[in-house]
Amino acid sequence: MAVSRQDVLRRVGEASVLILISLAGGPKHGYALIQDIKELADVELGPGTLYGALDRLERLGLIEPLPAEDRRHPYRITAPGAAALRVHLDAVERVSAAGRLRLQLGGI
């Protein structure tokens, strides 16, 4: 399968990227996602924001729901989702490196 190098996560918002990063560590349901994201990024996602982002990521085929456990639906990252996350993190890293370099050269 050809992996797209286009950064499809550029426009999806911070919540979606954080959800993908969290799911990269394994499948999780809504509550576990909120807890994990709070721990890893110190960002407290509201439940409305969470479900909006989950819906969007699912429509883009970047995550998929697993069979429900009780009333909870765990989600997992798909192969295109992992590829998109890699491309996005590479892009963020490049910008971050350029920013640090400029700060260093500017003596700020």
Place this chain on the structure above:
Amino acid sequence: MAQMARLVRASLRCYPARWRQRHGDEAAELAALLISDGKPAGSIAWSYLAGAAREWLTPRPGRRVSVVAGALRKWLTPPPGRRVSVVAGALLAAACLLGVSAGLLASAGPARAASTGKPSGHSQCRPGSPEPDPGMLSAPGLLPAPGRAHANIQEAGHGQSC
């Protein structure tokens, strides 16, 4: 406690039926878990209200904007003998405004900060836009990527109001 649960349930009813069928039960359980963790029910209900507004305002295949506007009008029209709908209508209108602003803010968040598209107007906003060029990250006099065209990130930063 029952009043808090009622508040959250009311906010969940603001979502489209498709969404409620898909996430309704799970969202109610998540709200219960968050409330038991000490999160204020009001902020959970507010988050769901804003989410519902965003959900209605997001264009979906087969759902026209007029349908969305009709649904909003229906919500905002107080049924006879129910004063609470006035408050709910005002809340919903505020949530709609908040949802739009939140959506705009979210789309301009750090994910966009990684934008390294070419400085060709709005072309980088289209789904089929070309791969970002790492050479764009170099400023004049700063490490142009080997074998890449020299460009200025300030130029690339313009015209990104997509």
